[in-house]
Amino acid sequence: MNVSLKVDGKAIDLNAFTQEIIGNAAVAMAESLRGVGQDWKGIEIRIEK
Numbered sequence: 001m002n003v004s005l006k007v008d009g010k011a012i013d014l015n016a017f018t019q020e021i022i023g024n025a026a027v028a029m030a031e032s033l034r035g036v037g038q039d040w041k042g043i044e045i046r047i048e049k
Contacts, residue, residue: 001027 003019003026005012014022030036030043 001019001023003014003023005014005022026043026045030040031038
């Protein structure tokens with residue numbers, strides 16, 4: 001799993017552990033929703049305030 005994070009357009013370096021934590025949390029949330037199967041190819045989350 002490849003996870004990347006950008007804040008205000010700036011890429012933030014993530015080590016393997018942090019990528020795994022963020023990736024697993026995002027996958028668990030997405031797969032718990034109706035209509036999202038385990039055969040997904042990509043998940044994109046964008047947060048703005």
